Amino acid sequence: MEQPKNKIRSFIVENFLFGEENDLTDDTSFLNEGIIDSTGVLELIEFLEEEFEIEIDDDDMIPENLDSLNNLDKFLKKIIITS
């Protein structure tokens, strides 16, 4: 089964990097590197909610949870365990 982090990576590469993986590492900051802007974050959230059947609270929409592949991976694990 495909790992969540890989699914998110594929989504980001396809939707925000136009298929070019460039220098995207697990710790690359999406906001600082201009990969995702404030509107893009919402598209990412929609993807996460649909793909992993979760609900993300407004209070959880912080860079510490969403701003890199590693942050997202940790956040997803936490949210899936607690739900």
Place this chain on the structure above:
Amino acid sequence: MTTDQVNIPEKICDNCILPGTFPGIAFNDQGTCNYCQKEAVSSNKINPAEKKNQYRLRLDALIENTKGSAPVYDMIIAYSGGKDSSYTLKLLKERYNLRMVALTFDNHFVSSTAFENIKKVTDSLEIDSITFKPSWRSIKEMFALTAKKDIFSRQTLLRASSICTACICLVKSMVLKTALEMSIPLVGFGWSPGQAPIQSAILKTNPSFSLSTQNVLKNAFPPELIDELHQYFIPDDYFNSFKDSFPHNIHPLAFYDYDEDRIKKELNELGWLAPEDTDTNSSNCLINAYANNCHISRHGFHPYVWEIANMVRQGLISRDLGLIKIYSKQNKTMINYAKRRLTNGAT
């Protein structure tokens, strides 16, 4: 105007209006773009009408819990005087009878008709109104720079020109700053249903996230320009001192019925008139044609095409109207007017 009179590119999506020059676009054998195909899959999973209804109920609940709790105003609205923000004002006032204040950011390129519209609409709806006008020098330098150069991320420039993004970034900051300072719990915007995704239509602003996005935007400007513009951004200490009172952002046109003709008709009843000196995608701004032209020259696609394609895909405007809005030639007189003012420095 008809579609025979516009310059439609050779390759565009047969379903929406995205051109072959749009980043990341690919077409299937039927001539439908990958963005339309993705939207079709998403609509199959969640019924768009049902989703809109859920958002209407969420707004009802939020307003029930919020209305009357703030010292003076329930909501501040970013008000350009254009069609969409005027209608947002009308919709929210009539549906919820909120205590509202409208904030207009005068970027020195607001059409005089738009100012008349602001007066007529706010007077008619009995809404207080504030106009904030930054100095010409700061605005001129910001527009002159963004006319020449793209300083924002590639992702941002898919949806708006550099000039527009810079201006909106100040509008959003000023509105949020005012909301925090006046303890206003709700912030309204008149984004069209194609402009911003529905999932952002009711969203509590998060201090930490807002600070990060503001820093990214500030870092995009050269330091000497930030010295000119810094007072229009939210001071860093606000993100902590006001952390418990960050407002909800709301853009209701994402989930209320949107019909341009009906909206104009309803606004006409308040005295609102469509300006004749703006481009096909704006009903308030006189720099937009120049902004569009700069973007098209640099990127090969219109900065509004993403928004208008979304609206065509959602069936909110006809494909023909979308083609006219996007592929009409930019008005040379308007381009030269903005260019001249930025070059000569005339206020």
